[in-house]
Amino acid sequence: ASMRDTAIGEILVQPDDLHHRVRELGREISRDYAGKEPLLVCVLKGAVFFLADLMREIEVPCEVDFMAVASYGSATQSSGVVRILKDLDAAIEGRDVIIVEDIVDSGLTLQYLLRNLTARGPASLSVCALLTKPDRLQVDLSPRYVGFEIPDRFAIGYGLDHGERYRNLPYVAALKPE
Ligand code: PRP
Ligand code: MN
Ligand code: MG
Numbered sequence: 001a002s003m004r005d006t007a008i009g010e011i012l013v014q015p016d017d018l019h020h021r022v023r024e025l026g027r028e029i030s031r032d033y034a035g036k037e038p039l040l041v042c043v044l045k046g047a048v049f050f051l052a053d054l055m056r057e058i059e060v061p062c063e064v065d066f067m068a069v070a071s072y073g074s075a076t077q078s079s080g081v082v083r084i085l086k087d088l089d090a091a092i093e094g095r096d097v098i099i100v101e102d103i104v105d106s107g108l109t110l111q112y113l114l115r116n117l118t119a120r121g122p123a124s125l126s127v128c129a130l131l132t133k134p135d136r137l138q139v140d141l142s143p144r145y146v147g148f149e150i151p152d153r154f155a156i157g158y159g160l161d162h163g164e165r166y167r168n169l170p171y172v173a174a175l176k177p178e
Helices: 015-032 050-053 109-116
Strands: 009-011 039-042 063-071 083-088 094-103 124-132 147-148 172-175
Touching: 015 050, 015 124, 015 147, 039 050, 039 109, 039 124, 050 094, 063 109, 083 109, 109 124
Parallel strands: 039 063, 039 094, 094 124, 124 147
Antiparallel strands: 009 172, 063 083
């Protein structure tokens, strides 16, 4: 998608701000997990871009695994009913797990993941979300690491899609209403 794509609206987070904040999050995680070997659980597909940048800012030994989930319901709103499309490759029992998400919107996806992964007996479980939408949160959870709080706009870019497009934008923007 080019800058001239008419569906791309106001920029919510600029590339420089993404870069600097991701670096800070990596430092924070490195400090908090000193002496440990955290396992980053990346939630496909949106979190791939954030994961790749974040992991390169983490200075403790760490591993990554991937999970894909789908929520039943409309394209722009998740229903809270989640099913696993691709599970983790390996067991997480006894591991220090960090769920990496691009965005927490209603929080329903994350609520499901927290319950599901907790049941597998990790040594610890935390969440690193690049974006949260406080005005939209429907469940009682607060990620330990948050990059930016954004307003209640449909966001695209840096992993976030609309109909699978726009994930490759180097910034986070609002989708322009038609
Ligand atoms: C998006 C986003 C989060 C989830 C947040 O993923 O990447 O995973 O929705 O929504 P929630 O807090 O309301 O549950 P999506 O299901 O669109 O899949 P994708 O990552 O492949 O785009
Ligand atoms: Mn996602
Ligand atoms: Mg999506």
